[in-house]
Amino acid sequence: MKTYTIKECYFTLQGEGANTGRAAVFLRFAGCNLWTGLEKDRASAICQFCDTDFVGTDGPGGGKFRGPEALARHVSQFWPDTATSQGAAAPLVVCTGGEPLLQLDPLLIAAFHGQGFEVAVETNGTLPADPAIDWICVSPKAGSTCVQQSGNELKLVYPQDEAHPEQFVHWSFAHFFLQPMDGPDREANTAAAIEYCHRHPQWRLSLQTHKLVGMP
Numbered sequence: 001m002k003t004y005t006i007k008e009c010y011f012t013l014q015g016e017g018a019n020t021g022r023a024a025v026f027l028r029f030a031g032c033n034l035w036t037g038l039e040k041d042r043a044s045a046i047c048q049f050c051d052t053d054f055v056g057t058d059g060p061g062g063g064k065f066r067g068p069e070a071l072a073r074h075v076s077q078f079w080p081d082t083a084t085s086q087g088a089a090a091p092l093v094v095c096t097g098g099e100p101l102l103q104l105d106p107l108l109i110a111a112f113h114g115q116g117f118e119v120a121v122e123t124n125g126t127l128p129a130d131p132a133i134d135w136i137c138v139s140p141k142a143g144s145t146c147v148q149q150s151g152n153e154l155k156l157v158y159p160q161d162e163a164h165p166e167q168f169v170h171w172s173f174a175h176f177f178l179q180p181m182d183g184p185d186r187e188a189n190t191a192a193a194i195e196y197c198h199r200h201p202q203w204r205l206s207l208q209t210h211k212l213v214g215m216p
Helices: 039-044 068-076 106-114 186-199 209-213
Strands: 003-013 023-029 063-066 092-096 118-123 135-138 150-158 172-180 203-205
Touching: 003 068, 063 068, 068 106, 106 118, 150 186, 172 186, 186 203
Parallel strands: 023 092, 092 118, 118 135, 135 150, 150 172, 172 203
Antiparallel strands: 003 023, 003 063
C-alpha cells in the first residue's frame, strides 16, 4: 500500500488566484521535481525562486500516511464542523507542494471525494493532472517542460526569463493570472505585473494576500 509523505496540513483561506478568500484545507506534499528544497542545491535547480519549505514531514499536520483512506481521514479532521452547513460551499482541499502530482493519485482523489471534499491542485504542470481533480491550477516554471496545458487557472509568477506571458495565452484555461515574484524586487515586480495586466486584459493580477494579512 502506498505511503504519502506530507510536509504540513492546516485549515486556512486560499490566499491567491481565482479562489482567493475561500476556506480550504491546505495539504502540502513533500518533494518536488524542479528543486530538492535544499539551499545548497538552489543554484542548480530548474526553479530557483521557490520560497516554500517542502522538505520532510515536520510541519504542522505533517507525517507519513499509509494508504489513501488514512490521509483523507487526516485531512477531514482539519475541516471544522462549523464550516459545513446547508447551502455552504463544499469542503475544499488544496493539494500543493513541492509538486503534489508526484504523489496525488486516483485512489487518493477518490478518497478525498469520499470525505466530501472538492479537490484542487497547484502544480508546476510538468506531470499530467488526473481529470478527476476538480480544480487545476498550473504555474509554469522557466526551464521546465509543461505538459499540463489545460485547466481552470494558469498562474504565472512574473517576471521569469524564458517564461513570458505571451507563450501561454493560447493554452486552455478559464483564468490567466500574473503573480508578482516575491523577494527583494517584489515592489518592482508588482508594478511590472500591474502594467502588463493594463496592456493585456486577458491577464489578471494575483497577489499573495495570505502574506499581506499574516495567514499561513
